[in-house]
Amino acid sequence: MKKLIIITSAVLLTITGFGQKYYTKSGQINFDATTSSSPEKIEGVNRSATCVVDTKTGNMQFAVLMKGFAFERALMEEHFNENYAESNKYPKAEFKGEIKNADKIDFSKDGTFSVKVKGKLTMHGESNDVETDGKIVIQGGKIKATADFNVKLSDYKVSIPGLVADKVAKVAKISVSCLLEPLKS
Amino acid sequence: MKRKNIIRYIVLPLLLILGVAAIYIYKEYNRTHKDTARLKADYSATAVDLMAEFSANEQASNKKYWDKVIRVKGMVKEVTHDEKGFYSIALGDTASMSSVRCSIDSIHGNTAAAVKSGAIITVKGICSGYRADELLGSDVLLVRSVVENEK
Numbered sequence: 004m005k006k007l008i009i010i011t012s013a014v015l016l017t018i019t020g021f022g023q024k025y026y027t028k029s030g031q032i033n034f035d036a037t038t039s040s041s042p043e044k045i046e047g048v049n050r051s052a053t054c055v056v057d058t059k060t061g062n063m064q065f066a067v068l069m070k071g072f073a074f075e076r077a078l079m080e081e082h083f084n085e086n087y088a089e090s091n092k093y094p095k096a097e098f099k100g101e102i103k104n105a106d107k108i109d110f111s112k113d114g115t116f117s118v119k120v121k122g123k124l125t126m127h128g129e130s131n132d133v134e135t136d137g138k139i140v141i142q143g144g145k146i147k148a149t150a151d152f153n154v155k156l157s158d159y160k161v162s163i164p165g166l167v168a169d170k171v172a173k174v175a176k177i178s179v180s181c182l183l184e185p186l187k188s
Numbered sequence: 189m190k191r192k193n194i195i196r197y198i199v200l201p202l203l204l205i206l207g208v209a210a211i212y213i214y215k216e217y218n219r220t221h222k223d224t225a226r227l228k229a230d231y232s233a234t235a236v237d238l239m240a241e242f243s244a245n246e247q248a249s250n251k252k253y254w255d256k257v258i259r260v261k262g263m264v265k266e267v268t269h270d271e272k273g274f275y276s277i278a279l280g281d282t283a284s285m286s287s288v289r290c291s292i293d294s295i296h297g298n299t300a301a302a303v304k305s306g307a308i309i310t311v312k313g314i315c316s317g318y319r320a321d322e323l324l325g326s327d328v329l330l331v332r333s334v335v336e337n338e339k
Binding site: 024026028029031050051053055066068070071073075076077078080091094095182186 | 316
């Protein structure tokens, strides 16, 4: 009986041990709102996004400071923060969701998987449902998660002045790239 | 008014003003970020003190430090870089997961490359805010940072 309890406990611990949290504090998020008629690129990059993935539940969360988006031209960055994102009022953007088919992925083995991610994106004080395809590459105990999706700026009450309507796109392209490591508890 | 006078007193000054305005607009439009290494620090603090200040009152600290140049001294917890060579240095103490995370300006990547974990260094950067997180530790973020040489 004692042996059975020990073996059962060991098996249960092994199963639950497979569920683990992975994280990064240096995730990269690219923001591109360039129109085809714009003479210059309207793009910024944030290299300090946090991301946490729970491989047991598939839960996935992102957080990014809006002031962390770097633009090549200082004036563009200032306009982004002051007029569009209003970063002083809404300093952070967050995504809370899940990897839909996480139970089909063996996170303990190297492999490449196409995934569907669904959740809520909160930005500029507004929240909207977002669903996108993504890719997960597991290698050497780390997870590389990437995804591209579009964000309609008006859904987040980001208004574009008529003067620059031909330069700044109504729909911004977002690219996410994170290399996640196991979170040591 | 005589044609000569119109040109001398109206047209020429107007052209001058328009020319100056055009130069100003061109320069402002193409303005790049100032090199942090050349900027004077608005504040100096230790990493531990800075984190404590933000943790005690995030709103007040944001108002005080947002977009300001801060000189931060602390122990290096971690130096990381991505495949494009962008460095990030985390300063703080090993007791918690919180840190002052400094994204190093790409033109000063060489100042970060030689930094080792455990070293006490000073970094100057622009404060972009505070990211509170119970699970991952709360970080004060600096951008366009540069590691300063000990004098």
